Amino acid sequence: MLGEAIIKGMAVTAKNFAGSYVSKDRLPTIQYPEERQVLSEAVRNFPFLVYDGDDWEKGLRCVSCQICEKECPPKCIYIVKSKDKKPDYLGKPQLYPAIFDIDLSVCMSCGICAEVCPFEAIMMDQDFELSNADRFGGLLVNKEQLARSHDHHMRIRPSEAGPIEERRAAAQAKAKAAAEAKAKAAAGKPADGGD
Amino acid sequence: MSAVLDHPASPQGAEPSITPPQASGTPVFAVTPRAREDGGIGSDLLEVSMGPQHPSTHGVFRMDVVLDGEVVVKLKPVFGYLHRNHEKIAEGTSYLASMPYTDRLDYFCSMTNNWAYALTVERLAGLAVPERAEYLRVILAELTRLQNHASLCGFLLQDMGAMGTPLMYAFREREKIIDLFEAISGARMMCNFMRFGGCRCDAPRGWLQQAARVVDAYPAFLDEFETLLNENEIIMARTQGVGKVSAEQATGASLTGPILRASGVNYDVRKVDRYGIYDRFEFRVPLGDHGDTYDRYMMRVLESRESIRILQQALRDIPEGPIIDPKSKLRGFKPPVGECYGRIEAPKGELGFYLISDGSTNPFRYHVRPPSLINLTILEDMCVGHSVADSVIILGSIDIVLGEVDR
Numbered sequence: 380m381l382g383e384a385i386i387k388g389m390a391v392t393a394k395n396f397a398g399s400y401v402s403k404d405r406l407p408t409i410q411y412p413e414e415r416q417v418l419s420e421a422v423r424n425f426p427f428l429v430y431d432g433d434d435w436e437k438g439l440r441c442v443s444c445q446i447c448e449k450e451c452p453p454k455c456i457y458i459v460k461s462k463d464k465k466p467d468y469l470g471k472p473q474l475y476p477a478i479f480d481i482d483l484s485v486c487m488s489c490g491i492c493a494e495v496c497p498f499e500a501i502m503m504d505q506d507f508e509l510s511n512a513d514r515f516g517g518l519l520v521n522k523e524q525l526a527r528s529h530d531h532h533m534r535i536r537p538s539e540a541g542p543i544e545e546r547r548a549a550a551q552a553k554a555k556a557a558a559e560a561k562a563k564a565a566a567g568k569p570a571d572g573g574d
Numbered sequence: 575m576s577a578v579l580d581h582p583a584s585p586q587g588a589e590p591s592i593t594p595p596q597a598s599g600t601p602v603f604a605v606t607p608r609a610r611e612d613g614g615i616g617s618d619l620l621e622v623s624m625g626p627q628h629p630s631t632h633g634v635f636r637m638d639v640v641l642d643g644e645v646v647v648k649l650k651p652v653f654g655y656l657h658r659n660h661e662k663i664a665e666g667t668s669y670l671a672s673m674p675y676t677d678r679l680d681y682f683c684s685m686t687n688n689w690a691y692a693l694t695v696e697r698l699a700g701l702a703v704p705e706r707a708e709y710l711r712v713i714l715a716e717l718t719r720l721q722n723h724a725s726l727c728g729f730l731l732q733d734m735g736a737m738g739t740p741l742m743y744a745f746r747e748r749e750k751i752i753d754l755f756e757a758i759s760g761a762r763m764m765c766n767f768m769r770f771g772g773c774r775c776d777a778p779r780g781w782l783q784q785a786a787r788v789v790d791a792y793p794a795f796l797d798e799f800e801t802l803l804n805e806n807e808i809i810m811a812r813t814q815g816v817g818k819v820s821a822e823q824a825t826g827a828s829l830t831g832p833i834l835r836a837s838g839v840n841y842d843v844r845k846v847d848r849y850g851i852y853d854r855f856e857f858r859v860p861l862g863d864h865g866d867t868y869d870r871y872m873m874r875v876l877e878s879r880e881s882i883r884i885l886q887q888a889l890r891d892i893p894e895g896p897i898i899d900p901k902s903k904l905r906g907f908k909p910p911v912g913e914c915y916g917r918i919e920a921p922k923g924e925l926g927f928y929l930i931s932d933g934s935t936n937p938f939r940y941h942v943r944p945p946s947l948i949n950l951t952i953l954e955d956m957c958v959g960h961s962v963a964d965s966v967i968i969l970g971s972i973d974i975v976l977g978e979v980d981r
Contacts, residue, residue: 384805391802392739407746419753421778423760446905452671489674489766494774495904503760538778 420536423490423503425483427527431468431547435526440500442467443476447492447501455485456492468547469554479522484514499543505535619647622962626655630733630966633976637953637965644961649954653947656980664940669695669770669907672940677764679944680978682722685714685755686920688768693849694916694927699909701771701899708851709892710773713785714755714765715918716881716888720792721751722921723832723874723881724799726973730871731803733970734812740803747795750788757781770907772898782889789885796878804872813868817956817968820865827952831923831945832873833972837865843919850918854891855884870971908935922946922973942981946974 399406409416430438448456457480464472493503504527511517532540625636634655640648660679664672676691677684689711696703703711728744752762758777759765767774803809819829824837834841842859844852860876862869911933917926923945930939949972956972957965 381807384807388802388806391798395743405746407749419757419778421757421760421775450668450671450905452667452674487674488761488764489677490760491670491674491766 418505420538422505423493424488424507425486425504425509426481426490426492426501426525427504427531428479428522428525429500429502429529429532430526431529433528435523435528437465438529439475439522439526440467440498441476441479441522442473442498442500443479444497446495446497450491450495452489452491453485453487455482456480457482468551470558476522479525481520481525483509483518483520499547502532502536502539624962625652631969632729632974635974635976635979637969639957639962639965641962646957646960646962646965649957649965651950651953653950653976653979656976658981660981661940661942665937668935669909669937670904672937673768674764674766677766678977679942679981680920680922680925680946680975681763682725682975683718683921684763684765685718685767686918686925688765689715689850690916690918690920690925691927692768692770693918694914694929695770695909697916698912698914698929698931699770699902699907701902703772703850703899704896705893706776706895707772707897709888710777710897711768712850712852712855712888713885713892714758714767716885717751717754717785717788719881719921720878720885721748722973723878724748724795726970727799727803727871727874730867730967730970731809733967734809740799743795743799743802747792750791754781754785754788757784769898769902769904771902772896774898776897782892785885786889789882789889792882793879796875800875804875809871810868812964812967813871813971814866815864816867816960816964817870817971818864818866819952819956823952823955824865827948827955829923829949829952831919831921831949831973832877833870833923833949835859836862836869836873838862843917843924847917849916855887857881857884867967867971874973906935908933913939917943920945922975922978923949942978944978944981946972946976946978950974950979 395405398404429440431440432438443458443460445458445460448454448458457478458476459478461475461477465475467473488503490503492501509518529540529544533544620641622639622641623636624639625631626634628636631637636652636655638650638652639646660675664675673688673691676687679687695701724744724747725741728741731740732738755765755767756762758781759767759774819833819837821837821839824834824839829837830841830843838861840859840861843849844857845859857880860873860880862873909931911931913928913930915926915928917924919925924943925945926943928939928941928943929937932938953969953972956968960968
């Protein structure tokens with residue numbers, strides 16, 4: 380009969396329409412911003428710079444090796460190395476970025492900077508509410524705006540931040556022990572020399 | 575003028591049914607003679623420029639159509655509006671930095687684009703892919719095929735005037751697969767997941783079980799979709815016999831993918847090349863009989879069913895193990911001097927990458943063989959003799975993504 384399949388199709392739409400009232404599966408709409416979807420841990424948006432401790436300027440992990448700047452596909456990272464050095468978490472003197480800018484209007488959220496960073500200093504954030512009235516200056520973010528604490532990283536991506544934290548704590552303990560041993564040896568030496 | 579009118583679609587030998595051009599004085603609007611010496615489109619028929627912002631052209635694509643009344647007499651696809659220098663950019667950056675750019679070729683299927691590029695570089699550099707990564711790649715590629723075919727069917731129906739309903743049903747299903755991509759790679763569409771010699775990271779806990787649930791629920795959606803559409807009288811009237819491509823025409827135009835198989839040519843790179851681990855899975859390659867728009871639609875539905883079979887086998891057999899070849903490295907990656915062509919069966923057809931390495935960190939030559947562009951070249955032969963409205967659904971059934979056509 381002509382039109383039979385159309386009636387069958389109508390039955391399908393009717394089933395979906397009625398189903399949308401009872402089955403969550405058939406009505407996937409979320410009433411943003413009142414309702415919010417739980418983001419999965421892997422979600423990545425724009426990069427941020429990780430710092431340890433409370434002071435972002437002191438705790439910044441970045442040593443301005445400029446690997447991310449070189450590997451960034453759209454070249455949205457701009458780094459100027461510092462002239463002086465400051466001690467890192469192991470007490471070793473390291474350079475730090477005098478300027479670290481990312482142009483978010485150029486960044487394509489690929490995550491390669493976070494992947495290639497050997498110091499675990501740059502990670503991908505999940506903050507997506509970044510609308511701005513100034514599309515030039517407003518989206519060019521400096522290192523102060525990029526700095527996020529390690530706790531933030533732990534909150535958004537615990538399975539990535541956890542092992543990093545353990546590794547760094549172990550290295551720190553080892554460095555501390557080595558420094559103590561060295562100090563002890565140094566303390567003992569003058570006494571030996573005096574003899 | 576005669577060159578155009580000799581076309582089989584035009585009434586042979588009959589006088590054109592429109593006002594003939596006047597020898598002098600003001601020409602009549604819209605039938606103004608526009609004959610050109612250089613052989614381009616020029617006729618005293620109505621020339622319409624469809625696009626580049628026409629919603630039915632799936633992006634910034636233009637069709638210069640010459641119409642005899644409602645019937646297409648000549649058609650010239652014009653593309654390049656989305657050209658963004660992909661190949662040249664890739665020659666200027668490292669091998670790794672091109673990976674996120676491949677996401678943006680066919681932005682519906684970033685996983686398969688990644689795979690095609692990774693496969694080529696792996697052949698060039700002689701990297702081996704661990705078992706688990708091979709299985710993950712198959713799972714992700716087949717999920718990509720599912721969501722691409724679902725959204726294609728939705729868009730095709732949208733082009734036919736089924737306002738929203740089939741498209742929304744398709745997107746509801748696509749959303750579940752996109753969520754899986756997000757959970758494993760961090761991005762819904764621009765996944766950037768494959769690496770040379772494996773994958774970027776392992777699947778998070780529970781991901782494979784979630785994927786199995788999505789795959790198991792998918793046939794129910796396909797059943798519903800087929801009940802809704804397959805035998806619909808309007809769809810049959812609109813698509814059957816429209817935009818026919820014979821097997822000779824299809825092979826002559828080097829079409830690939832579902833559009834080639836709809837014409838009855840048994841050619842699937844998964845079967846022919848058996849790249850990756852496709853020789854381990856049992857699946858059939860559906861073939862069409864008529865090569866018309868209806869067959870091309872059905873081909874997508876049937877291929878989705880076969881993809882589900884592959885997915886079920888892969889999800890059952892996936893082993894534990896490392897995810898990336900320990901020899902591969904991210905920074906300072908330099909493949910040996912040589913050249914290589916790698917290809918896979920992307921949802922739209924054969925996607926190939928051709929690379930020449932001069933031993934440095936950048937490829938010396940980087941070329942993409944995009945299925946969308948090459949499948950589009952036959953558009954004129956498909957559309958001539960059909961109405962404008964039909965040419966829209968013919969274009970929809972080819973399944974193009976302008977990001978890949980223009981690069």
